[in-house]
Amino acid sequence: MQDLFTDTPLRQRRFCGIVALGLARWLAVLAMLCILCAQQAQSAEAADAHILFINSYHPGYSWSDGIEEGFRERLNVSGKKIELSIEYLDSRRFPYGAQTEPLAQAMEAKYTNYRPSLIVVSDNAAFDFVIQHRTRLFAELPIVFCGYNNFRPDVIQHISDITGINEEIAIEDTVAMALKVHPQTRTLAFIVSTGEASSKRIGEVAEESVFPKLRERFDVVVMKDASVAQIRQRLAGLPKETVLFLSGQATDQGAGRALTPAENGRLITAISPFPAYTFWDFHLKEGVIGGHIITGPEQGRTAADLALRVLDGTSVNDIPVIMTTPTRDIFDYRVMERFGVRPADLPAGAHIIHQPFSLWDSYRWQIIGIVTLLIAETVLIGLLLQIARDRRRALTALAQERAQLEHRVAERTKELQQANTKMALLSITDGLTGLANRRHFDEVLESEYARLRYSGLPLSLIILDVDYFKLFNDTYGHVSGDDCLRRIAAVLTSLVHCTPNLAARYGGEELAIILPETELQAATVLAERIRSGIEQQAIPHKASCVSHYVTVSLGVITVVPTALSVAAEAVKLADAQLYQAKANGRNRVVALDARPHQGG
Ligand SMILES: Nc1nc2c(ncn2[C@@H]2O[C@H](COP(=O)(O)OP(=O)(O)OP(=O)(O)O)[C@@H](O)[C@H]2O)c(=O)[nH]1
Numbered sequence: 059m060q061d062l063f064t065d066t067p068l069r070q071r072r073f074c075g076i077v078a079l080g081l082a083r084w085l086a087v088l089a090m091l092c093i094l095c096a097q098q099a100q101s102a103e104a105a106d107a108h109i110l111f112i113n114s115y116h117p118g119y120s121w122s123d124g125i126e127e128g129f130r131e132r133l134n135v136s137g138k139k140i141e142l143s144i145e146y147l148d149s150r151r152f153p154y155g156a157q158t159e160p161l162a163q164a165m166e167a168k169y170t171n172y173r174p175s176l177i178v179v180s181d182n183a184a185f186d187f188v189i190q191h192r193t194r195l196f197a198e199l200p201i202v203f204c205g206y207n208n209f210r211p212d213v214i215q216h217i218s219d220i221t222g223i224n225e226e227i228a229i230e231d232t233v234a235m236a237l238k239v240h241p242q243t244r245t246l247a248f249i250v251s252t253g254e255a256s257s258k259r260i261g262e263v264a265e266e267s268v269f270p271k272l273r274e275r276f277d278v279v280v281m282k283d284a285s286v287a288q289i290r291q292r293l294a295g296l297p298k299e300t301v302l303f304l305s306g307q308a309t310d311q312g313a314g315r316a317l318t319p320a321e322n323g324r325l326i327t328a329i330s331p332f333p334a335y336t337f338w339d340f341h342l343k344e345g346v347i348g349g350h351i352i353t354g355p356e357q358g359r360t361a362a363d364l365a366l367r368v369l370d371g372t373s374v375n376d377i378p379v380i381m382t383t384p385t386r387d388i389f390d391y392r393v394m395e396r397f398g399v400r401p402a403d404l405p406a407g408a409h410i411i412h413q414p415f416s417l418w419d420s421y422r423w424q425i426i427g428i429v430t431l432l433i434a435e436t437v438l439i440g441l442l443l444q445i446a447r448d449r450r451r452a453l454t455a456l457a458q459e460r461a462q463l464e465h466r467v468a469e470r471t472k473e474l475q476q477a478n479t480k481m482a483l484l485s486i487t488d489g490l491t492g493l494a495n496r497r498h499f500d501e502v503l504e505s506e507y508a509r510l511r512y513s514g515l516p517l518s519l520i521i522l523d524v525d526y527f528k529l530f531n532d533t534y535g536h537v538s539g540d541d542c543l544r545r546i547a548a549v550l551t552s553l554v555h556c557t558p559n560l561a562a563r564y565g566g567e568e569l570a571i572i573l574p575e576t577e578l579q580a581a582t583v584l585a586e587r588i589r590s591g592i593e594q595q596a597i598p599h600k601a602s603c604v605s606h607y608v609t610v611s612l613g614v615i616t617v618v619p620t621a622l623s624v625a626a627e628a629v630k631l632a633d634a635q636l637y638q639a640k641a642n643g644r645n646r647v648v649a650l651d652a653r654p655h656q657g658g
């Protein structure tokens with residue numbers, strides 16, 4: 059058995075071995091992580107493709123910048139990771155013609171070991187350079203070109219793996235458009251130049267296929283390779299109905315370099331008394347009025363589309379050259395104003411730059427919409443007001459009509475009430491004398507009797523009869539008899555006050571008076587007054603046996619209505635007193651107090 063304490067070096071060795079093994083494991087894991095990270099970093103940096111973009115001109119030259127901008131824009135949205143190298147030949151400022159060897163050497167030094175997968179060239183100088191040095195620098199690499207002026211297929215008939223987009227100015231279309239804008243035009247002036255291959259080619263094409271046709275209808279003035287001063291002199295001699303086309307450059311030089319097209323455009327438009335048309339966007343904003351404009355960004359975008367197709371695997375030989383150059387009608391408002399051209403004179407869809415903000419142009423439909431809405435609202439409000447006014451008028455008329463109607467109804471009601479009252483009065487009035495009739499007499503007597511029945515109050519009754527009235531009729535006639543009765547009734551009316559007293563024609567020549575709550579004495583006094591009143595009328599009655607005048611006899615009684623007594627008894631008693639008056643000699647009053655325990 060081993061002593062644990064005597065074997066220390068062995069245990070130390072074992073312990074060191076375990077530690078070393080652990081460390082080795084950690085180091086291995088660490089190394090693997092580093093490799094993974096490195097791989098990841100490498101894959102993150104790896105690009106899908108490397109494009110060498112060779113520009114004929116220089117940065118800051120707006121045409122080139124436009125192409126580059128359009129090219130980058132399309133690559134950025136492609137989703138591809140593309141490494142882009144850009145070379146500028148600067149051939150406009152420093153035309154080198156065929157002396158491109160130094161440039162080729164510089165590029166050879168850069169791209170021999172940093173080989174691109176695709177070459178893109180913009181404009182003719184870069185195209186010519188790449189074709190010239192292709193075998194040495196870019197053998198077998200596909201080429202996409204853009205901005206190549208007046209491209210013709212025979213240019214690449216011996217070149218493989220190449221496609222691109224033609225840049226061809228639309229001289230005829232631009233002239234046609236200018237003629238529509240300036241219909242009075244008689245002279246067409248063109249500036250052409252041969253300094254650059256592209257400009258020279260444009261001039262040649264124009265001379266071959268465009269100018270001959272135009273000369274049939276217009277004076278065509280071609281200023282070839284002229285300086286600004288020469289152009290000024292030439293333009294001064296042209297009629298005012300002239301339009302100028304900047305299809306080439308002036309020959310003037312800047313300090314140590316050629317003038318840029320923008321500078322050319324600025325100088326020429328400054329001296330031109332005529333509207334100047336262009337074909338490229340780099341002349342815009344330099345004083346030209348407008349034109350069918352080829353734009354750099356559109357060239358760049360189209361070239362990028364072609365390049366992306368190649369990178370996606372399409373054989374460049376299967377992609378035909380795009381011959382139709384996209385253009386856009388663009389005009390400069392400031393120059394239009396100078397030459398009296400209105401937006402309405404321009405072709406439909408023309409884009410105008412430098413146009414001052416016009417609320418109407420910017421928000422025409424919104425304004426029309428709002429104004430229409432306001433008008434509709436105003437009309438609606440007007441209609442509503444009109445309706446409200448009509449309604450108010452109708453209500454007023456209705457109220458007036460209602461008031462008139464109510465007034466008429468009230469009048470009719472009043473008339474009806476009056477008629478009813480009159481009828482009611484007539485129904486209780488005796489037609490001859492105007493006194494109450496017999497029916498009314500009976501009703502009042504019954505009601506007064508009933509009223510006084512439990513009161514203990516007296517009720518007096520007077521019955522009056524004309525003395526010898528038959529003789530009166532016989533003597534004076536029945537009409538006089540009626541008149542006599544009316545006069546007697548009038549005496550009663552004057553002496554007998556109304557309610558609750560009532561004078562009535564009891565029948566024939568007999569009259570009666572109801573005197574509720576009247577003592578016998580008062581009734582007798584009244585009867586006497588009536589008698590004498592009638593006598594005082596002095597109505598002649600020569601047939602009377604008691605007087606020369608009409609007289610009356612009156613019977614008066616006073617009763618106290620009781621539960622047992624009836625009105626008819628009172629009448630009978632009064633009639634008896636009248637009979638007694640007749641019997642006593644007529645023209646007198648006979649009274650009887652018919653109350654119990656009262657003397658007659
Ligand atoms: N003109 C006229 N005569 C009337 C009317 N009513 C009744 N008489 C007449 O009155 C007369 C009453 O006559 P009588 O009853 O005989 O009584 P009298 O001649 O008045 O004699 P005494 O009553 O006894 O005094 C009759 O001749 C009736 O025709 C009337 O309304 N008009």
